[in-house]
Amino acid sequence: MTPPVASLWRRLLDWWPRIARILTLAVSIVVVVLLVKLGRGIDWREVFLAARGISGPTLWAAGALALSGYAAYSGIDYLARRFLNHAQTIWKTLAIAAASYAFNVNFGVLLGSVGVRLRLYRTLGLRHAATAGVVLFGSVTNWLGYCWMGGIFFFGAVPRTLAAWGIRPEATRAAGAVLLLVACAYMFLCATAARRRWTFRGHPLAFPSVWMALAQSGLAVVSWNIVALILYLLLERQVSYPDVLGITLLSSVAALVAHVPGGLGVTEVVFVDALSGQLGAHEVLGAVLMYRVLYQWVPLCVALPGYLAVELRARHASCGAGGHDLPEEPYER
Structure with a gap:
């Protein structure tokens, strides 16, 4: 890295907290304004009737896709287990991944992907170094899939919804190119990691093989597409799949920037505003409501008792051992 580039990179890192706060504030203000506007003109009885009006076969298909989505996400933790070679069993690894994903x-990420996953792995005997590695691996994999999907989608086509918001094709393709560049850079690092030693701020970095990176990409891409497919089905195929995928990708980033847990309100606002010229607001909200039921609330109702059972079991074991921590399983890298 040349001195001018290194200097620019350091300045960007120094300014990033301020930039992030400004982006968060801007997105939050926009979301609040749109939520107020939306709430005033919505007949919620019509929303519930629209949700109830979704056909049975569509709900069954969406439910099967939701189950597949959790399986795909759990597969990411299985890849992490292979990469880190940690001592947790395969079935416990998959169960922890599914439960943490429901949370x-x-x-949100801090409670689900980080808090619950760390707690469950720790309670079931895995060391902190391994659990931190699993969390990092899962986060990188998830956003690697986003980079591939967003890059290919935004660089290759400009959906009508984005054009309706006044977003120019040049800006869309530039964003797509940046996302593709990030994904390709990760693949390059994985392909060359065996021949070079990588460090970041003095900390050594371990990259998986290029084959593992391909597996990461595949599972993450499947996971993102399943979310969009569920919404596409629940909208009764009245909107093209590329448009639904584009809105899903945008709403995910908006929820992340606004720090809204589960994207509650953000997803609804983005979908209603994006599809205002194609569908009524009550139809869109009914589909998003049913998506939350199938993909968020039902899995949470399954995961929460399991999590509480693990906590109670750990407390009983701790009391039986005289208050000492549970012994840790060995972990080899």
């Missing part, structure tokens, strides 16, 4: 999509 994640409802309450």
